[in-house]
Amino acid sequence: MKNKYLLTTALFSVAFGACTFFSETPVSKAADIDGMKIYLKHCKTCHGADGNPTDLGTGLGARKFADPEWQAKTNDERIIEQINEGTPEMMMPFKEKLTPEEIKALVPVIRGFKE
Ligand code: HEC
Missing domain, CATH: 1.10.760.10 (Cytochrome c-like domain)
Known part of the structure; x- marks a missing residue:
């Protein structure tokens, strides 16, 4: 149970981190x-x-x-x-x-x- 919770948290952090990373790259900025x-x-x-x-x-x-x-x-x-x-x-x-x-x-x- 505890492990499952940790895994969910870890996955969420990765997904969230990826979003933040991509929204800050100059490439997507230039396109905007x-x-x-x-x-x-x-x-x-x-x-x-x-x-x-x-x-x-x-x-x-x-x-x-x-x-x-x-x-x-x-x-x-x-x-x-x-x-x-x-x-x-x-x-x-x-x-x-x-x-x-x-x-x-x-x-x-x-x-x-x-x-
Ligand atoms: C206050 C008026 C004014 C504004 C605002 C202005 N310009 Fe100019 N621009 C001029 C004048 C006058 C010249 C001619 C300058 C010269 O012959 O050295 C010029 C020249 C230029 C040239 C070179 C043209 C040539 O004769 O070689 C470019 C390119 C240019 N402007 C782009 C822009 C851009 C892009 C903007 C907006 C970010 C802008 N200008 C805003 C007045 C303005």
């Missing part, structure tokens, strides 16, 4: 990140919901993300770098506000804007 949601929250004021700069963005010097010439000549590392560091007086840096995973999730959003 919605890049478009982050974009609409932090970037749309200047870059527009469809990647076309707003009046504010245009005034500051932001380009249209759909521009095929720009898409061809930039690379994902530069996009990440720009989001991390920003440009003084034009765009604020996001490295303190967003996690590296969130910033990475923004790249396909920016790449996804087409004319």
Whole structure:
């Protein structure tokens, strides 16, 4: 009787431990990140919901993300770098506000804007 109780407790701990372990792995976290949601929250004021700069963005010097010439000549590392560091007086840096995973999730959003 006592042994059965111990076994149940042990099994429960293993199952519970596994759940906690998996919910904390970065893989499942990355899958939960919605890049478009982050974009609409932090970037749309200047870059527009469809990647076309707003009046504010245009005034500051932001380009249209759909521009095929720009898409061809930039690379994902530069996009990440720009989001991390920003440009003084034009765009604020996001490295303190967003996690590296969130910033990475923004790249396909920016790449996804087409004319
Ligand atoms: C306050 C307005 C503002 C906000 C908010 C903003 N940006 Fe920008 N962004 C700019 C401006 C202005 C530029 C042009 C900077 C330059 O030419 O150096 C720019 C440039 C960029 C570029 C590089 C484009 C190029 O010309 O090479 C990327 C990529 C970018 N922003 C992504 C984002 C993302 C993603 C967010 C949200 C996390 C964001 N921006 C939020 C104003 C903003």
